[in-house]
Amino acid sequence: MSQARPAELPAAVPRRARLAGIGGWWGWAVAIPALTLAAFLLALRAGQDQVRTGARQRLVIAEAVLRTTVDRYRSLPTVLALDTQVQDLLAAPGASGAAAVNAKFEAIARASGVAAIYLMDARGLTLAASNWNQPLSFVGSSYAYRPYFLDALATGASRYFGIGTTTQQPGLFIGQAVEARGDRQGGGVAGVVVVKVDLEGLEGEWRRAGEQILVSDAAGIVFLASEPGWKYRPFRPLTVPETDRIRTARQYGDSDLRPLLADGPPDPGGTIRLPSAGGAGHGLVEPVAMPDLGWTLWTIAPTGAAWRQGVLVAAATGIAGLALAFALAAASQKRQRLRAEQSMRLSLERRVAERTHDLSEANARLRAEMAERERATTALRATQDELIHAGRLAALGQISTAINHEINQPLAALRTFLASTVLFLERGDQATVRRNLQRMTEVTQRIAEIIRHLKDFARKTGPEHREPVRLASAAEAALDLLRVRLRADGVAVDCRIPPDALVRAEPVRLEQVILNLMVNALDAMRDVPERRLDLCATRETSDGSAPSWRLDVADNGSGIAPEHLGQIFDPFFTTKPAGEGLGLGLSLSSLIVRDLKGSLTAGNGAQGAVLTLVLPAAEA
Numbered sequence: 001m002s003q004a005r006p007a008e009l010p011a012a013v014p015r016r017a018r019l020a021g022i023g024g025w026w027g028w029a030v031a032i033p034a035l036t037l038a039a040f041l042l043a044l045r046a047g048q049d050q051v052r053t054g055a056r057q058r059l060v061i062a063e064a065v066l067r068t069t070v071d072r073y074r075s076l077p078t079v080l081a082l083d084t085q086v087q088d089l090l091a092a093p094g095a096s097g098a099a100a101v102n103a104k105f106e107a108i109a110r111a112s113g114v115a116a117i118y119l120m121d122a123r124g125l126t127l128a129a130s131n132w133n134q135p136l137s138f139v140g141s142s143y144a145y146r147p148y149f150l151d152a153l154a155t156g157a158s159r160y161f162g163i164g165t166t167t168q169q170p171g172l173f174i175g176q177a178v179e180a181r182g183d184r185q186g187g188g189v190a191g192v193v194v195v196k197v198d199l200e201g202l203e204g205e206w207r208r209a210g211e212q213i214l215v216s217d218a219a220g221i222v223f224l225a226s227e228p229g230w231k232y233r234p235f236r237p238l239t240v241p242e243t244d245r246i247r248t249a250r251q252y253g254d255s256d257l258r259p260l261l262a263d264g265p266p267d268p269g270g271t272i273r274l275p276s277a278g279g280a281g282h283g284l285v286e287p288v289a290m291p292d293l294g295w296t297l298w299t300i301a302p303t304g305a306a307w308r309q310g311v312l313v314a315a316a317t318g319i320a321g322l323a324l325a326f327a328l329a330a331a332s333q334k335r336q337r338l339r340a341e342q343s344m345r346l347s348l349e350r351r352v353a354e355r356t357h358d359l360s361e362a363n364a365r366l367r368a369e370m371a372e373r374e375r376a377t378t379a380l381r382a383t384q385d386e387l388i389h390a391g392r393l394a395a396l397g398q399i400s401t402a403i404n405h406e407i408n409q410p411l412a413a414l415r416t417f418l419a420s421t422v423l424f425l426e427r428g429d430q431a432t433v434r435r436n437l438q439r440m441t442e443v444t445q446r447i448a449e450i451i452r453h454l455k456d457f458a459r460k461t462g463p464e465h466r467e468p469v470r471l472a473s474a475a476e477a478a479l480d481l482l483r484v485r486l487r488a489d490g491v492a493v494d495c496r497i498p499p500d501a502l503v504r505a506e507p508v509r510l511e512q513v514i515l516n517l518m519v520n521a522l523d524a525m526r527d528v529p530e531r532r533l534d535l536c537a538t539r540e541t542s543d544g545s546a547p548s549w550r551l552d553v554a555d556n557g558s559g560i561a562p563e564h565l566g567q568i569f570d571p572f573f574t575t576k577p578a579g580e581g582l583g584l585g586l587s588l589s590s591l592i593v594r595d596l597k598g599s600l601t602a603g604n605g606a607q608g609a610v611l612t613l614v615l616p617a618a619e620a
């Protein structure tokens with residue numbers, strides 16, 4: 001039988017797959033944070049771009065509003081410089097002229113919404129002002145040192161943002177030189193008209209709109225801002241000459257000009273963090289230049305929303321990545337499990353196929369062996385039959401002398417009867433002739449009987465033929481074959497077999513067994529003067545088994561030596577001289593008895609041997 005291979009059941013999750021799984025987890029552990037970071041950066045970038053775009057749009061609007069505010073009053077001083085009353089007052093300063101101009105300026109200022117309108121002579125002394133009747137009136141004050149006066153004198157017009165020295169109110173000063181009358185061709189300047197525009201309203205609007213807007217001048221000093229704390233402070237630390245110039249012109253009053261940033265002006269498009277109480281002043285900074293004014297408008301856009309958007313997108317990406325990783329891991333585990341199950345099923349199927357193959361091979365071998373054995377048994381049976389038959393012929397051979405004598409004797413008698421019958425016939429003794437003929441018939445019958453018996457005994461028989469046989473008949477038949485020898489040896493035979501002793505047997509073979517036992521007994525009694533042969537049958541009924549008949553064949557011969565008791569049934573075991581015994585009688589007899597489901601045993605009696613034959617009883 002081929003050796004079944006040891007079980008090759010795969011582990012639930014193969015090692016390679018487990019390693020791949022671990023590798024996969026490492027991959028995810030790197031990929032998810034990387035993806036999250038990338039998503040965060042992209043979202044932040046997009047958010048910042050959005051913030052920047054919005055800031056630029058608002059910046060455009062803020063610039064337009066500022067420019068509109070500045071430009072709205074641009075022509076007002078020019079118009080006023082052409083006014084005759086103004087020119088008259090400059091030509092001839094006096095109380096009445098001043099009163100008229102004062103009233104005019106006051107009315108125009110109120111109507112146009114400017115902070116103040118005033119007129120200075122060529123030396124910078126204020127002759128008339130819209131606030132002539134207010135406590136902080138400009139009338140009588142000299143602003144000769146103020147840049148807007150000096151610029152107007154020098155160039156004819158000026159624009160200047162600064163803190164008012166009188167009112168301490170900041171404003172945009174728009175100056176226009178007034179040419180001296182009658183001196184038009186010479187171009188002399190008689191004075192300067194100044195319109196002061198209040199820009200602080202814009203700051204309020206920016207604050208209300210939540211905008212963070214600053215306006216810085218050419219020196220980088222913030223002068224308008226949505227947050228008051230940022231005003232009148234430069235973005236960067238100022239040099240000493242710059243500080244001196246601003247102080248001299250009193251542009252920003254008494255402001256200490258503390259810088260807003262330690263390291264220079266803001267980087268356009270970058271981020272800025274200005275000092276502020278409410279967390280304002282931090283975000284992306286976008287500038288727009290107003291070159292004609294020398295100003296720069298700045299807006300600061302908070303980036304908190306962009307950061308929040310980045311964090312949200314990053315969180316969503318991270319969660320989605322984790323969910324994907326888990327989903328893929330679950331799917332991969334399911335695939336691995338299915339693969340493992342399939343491989344286990346295949347392995348099982350393979351093993352079952354191998355076992356089935358082995359089994360059918362073993363089956364075929366077994367069938368072949370059985371057939372072989374059957375053939376061998378049949379051959380053995382045939383050989384045994386031949387052997388038994390040969391043994392019977394051998395037994396016949398052993399008693400052939402006696403048989404010869406058995407037939408010769410009646411033949412001799414027949415011859416004697418024939419001779420005497422002829423004489424009695426010649427004598428005419430009819431009665432004696434008839435009696436002799438009768439005797440001769442009997443003798444021929446006896447011869448025919450003997451020959452029939454011999455023929456029967458010598459014929460081939462098979463073990464399969466069984467019939468109820470009288471033990472007594474079988475013993476009688478054997479005794480009949482031995483009659484001559486028994487008589488010659490002077491053996492006293494005592495046969496005690498009940499007529500109802502019936503056994504199931506093949507009659508000729510049973511007779512062969514009994515004949516063998518008797519021949520052995522006669523041989524063993526050779527040296528005994530008074531020979532006795534006892535045949536005794538008894539019925540045996542032991543509990544639980546079928547009834548049987550026991551036949552003891554006892555003699556008063558030499559007996560069986562104790563050391564031979566275990567060997568006498570072996571083939572070719574004999575103690576008889578060469579030429580007398582083959583050593584096959586008992587072994588063939590026990591073979592026959594075994595076939596008949598009986599037993600044959602040997603022992604010693606008080607005198608001589610006792611051979612015991614037991615056969616199943618048959619019903620009549």
Ligand code: ADP
Nearest residue numbers: 520521524559568574575581582583585586609
């Ligand atoms: P054989 O008669 O050719 O020797 P058997 O098988 O019939 O072969 O007998 C074997 C031997 O058993 C005999 O040689 C003899 O020694 C012994 N034996 C058989 N029957 C008797 C008996 N009745 N008494 C003593 N010895 C016996």
